[in-house]
Amino acid sequence: MTTTHPAPDVADSSDTPDGGTIADSTMWTSRLRRAWMSKLPPEKLLPDRQPAYVASWIYVFGVLTLAAFLVVIVTGLVLAFAGPAWYHTSWLGHFTNSLHFWSVQLFFVFMVIHLWGKFWMAAWRGRRAMTWITGVVAFLASIGTAFTGYLVQTNFDSQWISFEAKDGLNAVGIGAFFNVTDLGQMLLLHACLLPLVVGVIAVWHVLLVRLRGVVPPIDAVDPADRADVRTDLLAARPDDTPVPEARP
């Protein structure tokens, strides 16, 4: 038995150059796809070429941060399934907790190096401010996520950290909503909400990197530029925009 789709309404069936109909081209789905493809076509989303200046070890730390985040999530999922007290009584649990602990340490080491690298590269140049901002938000959200992780250890460390941290948070009113001595609240935030926040911001950050491309070196010279463009560049230069070197 064959299923047939109902014939399109005659008024909607006028052709468009891409083989669809005018009605198709006004669909939200079509519009979203076209907008996505014009901004981030596959070759830009998953490129196999990068500008020649992308040749430094500093570039590795961004992807290392993402890799460490993946290990943090996987080991955290195992701990989440087994419950917060599992690692106190099981060698496998303790080892899993050790994997989680060290992957978090690596995550922060890589992320901080990545952040410093981007600072010294002034990587916000060229309409990349939002890339910098999402990176900083991801960093701050990661600190919050790690902090709640320390609070749900259910050991002496978490007792002391919650006792000490409550004063700082209460002093500015945050303690009324974010109660560090409430294990249930901290566990839900640590295992559900905050990793989701970090993950979403990280995806946004990576998409912005793909959208804008990797920032060129400070004072880089575009081979396409020539002497007649020089004067324009000099006249309009903001303080964070490089003055291109004059060519012989």
Add this chain to the structure above:
Amino acid sequence: MTTVTDKPRSTDIAARDWKGPWRRYDIVKEGVIAVVVVSILTVLLAGLFSSPDEPQLTFQGWATSAPDNFYATAVQELAGTSESAGYGPPYNTAADGVSIGPIAPQQWFGVTHPVDAANDFVLTPLRSQQQSADVTDALATWDGAAADQQTSWATDYDTALTDAGGDLKQIAPGDYGPVPVLAQGLTDMAAAGALDGILISQGGFYQTDFTKQILFLGDGSYLDDAATAAHLQGNTWGMMNETGSYPGQAWLWLYSFWYQIPTFNSDNPDDYLTSHADAVIFYIMALLSLILLLLPFIPGLRSIPRWIPIHRLIWRDYYRSQHRT
């Protein structure tokens, strides 16, 4: 040679598509290698160094190893002189909390996690179990007295205990009502291990909020002494330390840094910045975080990478090739 373009070109080279040379870059291969390397590194570190897990403190441990301190803390809870009893929002209304000028967010949201130190920490746990005759009589005497009388008994005994340096044998004679018996009853109960369970359940079955236990535990010196021994105090970079020799939250170094400055950590607790350190340091860190967030828009700060040419090292191959050109 003149460049001809169809559209006006951006004057910012960083905002344009790159027109210079390109190189092969296998981004997927790089990602897979990164995951493998990080996974191996994590397994190695976990296998070699394990991870910290210092056992939790218990009320039984406290009442067993430091019974005098536990006893004195129970008296303070009844007298309302403990840190928890006089904390203020969000636990009670005994104090106003920290404010800086008219900015008093600790008061704005009121009491959201109510804690009645005398009842929650001492009287309710004692009532929840069958007690000896003297404790039962002491509870009845306490319940039958007026609030002023209760306060008078407890504060007088707290003062006498403090004057005696915590030595029960040196306490001056006086009318302390049922307070000594209640404090001893709670100490015995804690030493037997019963208080831990009662405080955890708090009269219910399910419970995930440990606010009362943490506050009570912190009122005595037991938790504080353990933290000092583990180098976890705030004035010794405790915020970023971990038990044992493990790395802690090193990323909080700047937050912890402010607490090391004598201005925020003086011997006189009445110094304004010391007594308001928690709030002031939070606002400083919030401001610094905002500056970091908005760095691309802050003149001067955003130009530091240009003034200190570390980028010359990062892109040394590019600059070398430019120099040759």
